[in-house]
Amino acid sequence: MGQVEEPIIRVENLTAGYGGEAIVRDISFEVGRGEVFAIIGGSGSGKSTLMKHMIGLYKPLSGSVLIDGEDVLSAEGDQRFETLKKIGVMYQRGALFGSMTLLENVRLPLEEFTDLPPRAMDLIAMMKLKLVGLHGAEDQKPSELSGGMQKRAAIARAMALDPQILFLDEPSSGLDPLTSVEVDHLIVSLARSLGITFVVVSHELPSIFAIADRVIILDSKTKGLAAVGPPRDLQTNSKDSWVRHFLNRELIQDEIGNSVP
Amino acid sequence: MAKRPSPDSRRGNPGEIRAEFDPSGILKLHLAGHLDSGSTGGVWNQAMAALEQASAKRVVVDASEVDYCDISGIGLFVEVRRRQLKKGGEFEIHGLRPNFRKLLDLFDPSAFPGVPEKKQKSIDIPLEIGLAACRLWKDMGVFVAFVGEVAVALGRVAMHPRGIRWSQVAIVAEKAGVNALPIVALVSFLVGLIMAFQAAIPMRQFGAEIYVADLIALSMLRELGPLMTAIVLTGRSGSAFAAELGTMKVNEEIDALTTMGLDPVRFLVVPRIIAAVAVTPLLAVFADLVGVLGGSIVLVSLGYPLLTYVKEVISATTHVDLLGGLMKSAVFGIVVAGVGCLRGMETGIGATAVGDSTTRAVVAGIVLIVVIDGVFSVVFYQLGI
Numbered sequence: 001m002g003q004v005e006e007p008i009i010r011v012e013n014l015t016a017g018y019g020g021e022a023i024v025r026d027i028s029f030e031v032g033r034g035e036v037f038a039i040i041g042g043s044g045s046g047k048s049t050l051m052k053h054m055i056g057l058y059k060p061l062s063g064s065v066l067i068d069g070e071d072v073l074s075a076e077g078d079q080r081f082e083t084l085k086k087i088g089v090m091y092q093r094g095a096l097f098g099s100m101t102l103l104e105n106v107r108l109p110l111e112e113f114t115d116l117p118p119r120a121m122d123l124i125a126m127m128k129l130k131l132v133g134l135h136g137a138e139d140q141k142p143s144e145l146s147g148g149m150q151k152r153a154a155i156a157r158a159m160a161l162d163p164q165i166l167f168l169d170e171p172s173s174g175l176d177p178l179t180s181v182e183v184d185h186l187i188v189s190l191a192r193s194l195g196i197t198f199v200v201v202s203h204e205l206p207s208i209f210a211i212a213d214r215v216i217i218l219d220s221k222t223k224g225l226a227a228v229g230p231p232r233d234l235q236t237n238s239k240d241s242w243v244r245h246f247l248n249r250e251l252i253q254d255e256i257g258n259s260v261p
Numbered sequence: 262m263a264k265r266p267s268p269d270s271r272r273g274n275p276g277e278i279r280a281e282f283d284p285s286g287i288l289k290l291h292l293a294g295h296l297d298s299g300s301t302g303g304v305w306n307q308a309m310a311a312l313e314q315a316s317a318k319r320v321v322v323d324a325s326e327v328d329y330c331d332i333s334g335i336g337l338f339v340e341v342r343r344r345q346l347k348k349g350g351e352f353e354i355h356g357l358r359p360n361f362r363k364l365l366d367l368f369d370p371s372a373f374p375g376v377p378e379k380k381q382k383s384i385d386i387p388l389e390i391g392l393a394a395c396r397l398w399k400d401m402g403v404f405v406a407f408v409g410e411v412a413v414a415l416g417r418v419a420m421h422p423r424g425i426r427w428s429q430v431a432i433v434a435e436k437a438g439v440n441a442l443p444i445v446a447l448v449s450f451l452v453g454l455i456m457a458f459q460a461a462i463p464m465r466q467f468g469a470e471i472y473v474a475d476l477i478a479l480s481m482l483r484e485l486g487p488l489m490t491a492i493v494l495t496g497r498s499g500s501a502f503a504a505e506l507g508t509m510k511v512n513e514e515i516d517a518l519t520t521m522g523l524d525p526v527r528f529l530v531v532p533r534i535i536a537a538v539a540v541t542p543l544l545a546v547f548a549d550l551v552g553v554l555g556g557s558i559v560l561v562s563l564g565y566p567l568l569t570y571v572k573e574v575i576s577a578t579t580h581v582d583l584l585g586g587l588m589k590s591a592v593f594g595i596v597v598a599g600v601g602c603l604r605g606m607e608t609g610i611g612a613t614a615v616g617d618s619t620t621r622a623v624v625a626g627i628v629l630i631v632v633i634d635g636v637f638s639v640v641f642y643q644l645g646i
Contacts, residue, residue: 098611116298116305119340120336143610162298193364194332
């Protein structure tokens, strides 16, 4: 289930949760290089928990996450740093540093981790902001921006070191429909032109259908995977009626036994 | 686990550059290898140096050997092109792979006139003074308005005591009062001990060591007990109030209270002020007691019986000394809690603003304590207390 030709992320028998209590249990899947991969599921099904374990913020209760063949958590020192350089993360609420301007936010990783001359860092940071459509807003503080602009700035900062994988936690939630479409376009164009792998946590179905090559659907009842595959395919062909209901935004009338396909 | 080789792997040759200058005015830059954020830095400096040195009419970049190039690498091309166009020269790029070419095309030169030089802000002293004065004036206005609001809210509570959440008052009283006992005790004990010790040495020369008891008792009860308590309260609780209310402001919790029809002053500020007024005098009594106890250690160690010390303390002080000090500490309580809450409610946006409010709360609290203490001294003196 969920095998791809050239995986860049491999999640193996992962049981994740906090304080010994599992939120997702024994799940395995792979994310292919250059793919836009979405993690979806109802509220409280552990989407963000799964993502935070994938980026190595928390130690899994059991199982492992391999990024480009390396275990993020067991790695130490330089090895760990090498792996972390491959990923960029956009947090749900942006997590931009409020005391810095947008340019400084994007520059920070460049200053810390590269030997580029200062003007080059400025230029590269400006180019990243241009990519996310924030050209001209370089000297603004995050607090002066709208929510959509903050999200896009957070994507620019996540891209500062040109990571191979970008993790986005709810990139389009709380955005107006047009801005949300802009963010979707941005993700697809970055994936196609730069070959960046995206792991997107979301529950915005229109956006999922627009961008995702494949999705996994988490099920809060079984704490496992309800489905893996291309979203359009699952929407019509999934054997699990709950998955079809979920993707078609239909209310479920009666209790349906959820079996993991 | 074996690593899979991949066309995209970053572990290729680091970026390289070779510059060739043709006397006819053509600078050829041959770039090769990986141009990513880690490896572009060295190449960047060399490219800029070559560009500077040659100041060629025409720059040709040969990128056919570039096997990987991310935005940092593209940045290099953009910068070379920008500099060349600025000088009115020509720029050409050859051999860049189509997928990287597409990236370069995202940044057209007209939209990227380059990085603006950072302007050094000049300091205009009269302007700064004027702005500071305006801020101070506004601040005073806010302060007066806040005092008014709190007074009104307190008046309402006096009329309708059930309109306030007393459980909240109890929680604040515990945090600001009970939990402050150890630190208040430590500070007062040491102040009493040190003061007695320092006073005993010169007074011994006059055979007047026993008057150390008078000194300690009067200064603790009238001044140091309330003052130490108030300063500890500012550091512990004034700052905590500012941080808590500031974070609530940042999280829009205060807006939520307002739209629910709950006055934030009544709901958040009044319970804190009531709790502070209730616990500060109690803490001050405790501080007085422990401070006097600290003084006793010195005298007892000098050979005076404890009873003599106690009698001297009692004869040196009156109820008025104690009550005057306690009244002061009640006022300190109001001021510290009020300023903490005010600064918290004024918080702007973001994490830095919360830190700023906390700092401002502590500074304003200590300044006000000292000023009010001075006012009290003058008033007590005039009243002959």
